Amino acid sequence: MKAKVFVSLKKSVLDPQGKTIHTSLRNLGYSSVEDVRQGKFFEISLDSSLSRLDAQKEVERIARSVLTNPVIEEFSYEIE
Amino acid sequence: MKAKVFVSLKKSVLDPQGKTIHTSLRNLGYSSVEDVRQGKFFEISLDSSLSRLDAQKEVERIARSVLTNPVIEEFSYEIE
Numbered sequence: 290m291k292a293k294v295f296v297s298l299k300k301s302v303l304d305p306q307g308k309t310i311h312t313s314l315r316n317l318g319y320s321s322v323e324d325v326r327q328g329k330f331f332e333i334s335l336d337s338s339l340s341r342l343d344a345q346k347e348v349e350r351i352a353r354s355v356l357t358n359p360v361i362e363e364f365s366y367e368i369e
Numbered sequence: 370m371k372a373k374v375f376v377s378l379k380k381s382v383l384d385p386q387g388k389t390i391h392t393s394l395r396n397l398g399y400s401s402v403e404d405v406r407q408g409k410f411f412e413i414s415l416d417s418s419l420s421r422l423d424a425q426k427e428v429e430r431i432a433r434s435v436l437t438n439p440v441i442e443e444f445s446y447e448i449e
Contacts, residue, residue, distance in 0.1 A: 297412065307412075310411070310435075310436075313435070314431060314435065317435065319430075320416075321415050321416040321419055321423075321424075322413060322414070322415060322431070323414040323415060323416060324412075324413070324414040325411055325412070325414075326411070326412045327409060327410070327411055327412075328409070328410045328411075328412065329407060329408070329409060329410070330375060330377075330407070330408045330409070330410045331406070331407055331408075332387075332405070332406045332407075333404070334402070334405075335401050335402060335403060336400075336401040336403060339401055343401075344401075347401055347402075351394060351399055355393070355394065355397065356390075
């Protein structure tokens with residue numbers, strides 16, 4: 290079973306890396322770009338004997354306690 | 370209009386960062402995790418006057434020429 294976890298900065302947190310990419314894109318002529326924000330994602334392969342519910346719980350626990358800094362980041366995930 | 374671009378290392382490329390996370394998760398007791406790979410994602414806000422097709426073309430061009438290193442990375446995207 291595979292899970293994808295997406296970690297991004299909270300909306301209220303400045304994203305200088307995204308801003309830099311945005312500026313570069315503008316300078317390269319991509320004028321239709323209005324904003325860029327960068328995040329991370331993780332592809333996690335899980336033991337296939339896990340039930341879907343257990344996998345969901347495990348991924349949520351991992352995302353919350355290891356992959357995300359709850360002060361400035363938020364996460365979402367999907368199980369495939 | 371919003372687009373999400375996901376950039377990940379090609380399957381054939383080693384991912385030491387993912388390996389480190391995997392080892393840490395194992396050490397923390399998450400024994401059902403079999404593999405971890407890390408990637409980046411970008412949330413791009415586009416001019417809302419763009420047609421869906423134009424947005425798609427623009428995002429694909431940006432992903433291919435700016436956000437991805439084609440030697441070691443591959444990308445996928447979705448338009449919302």
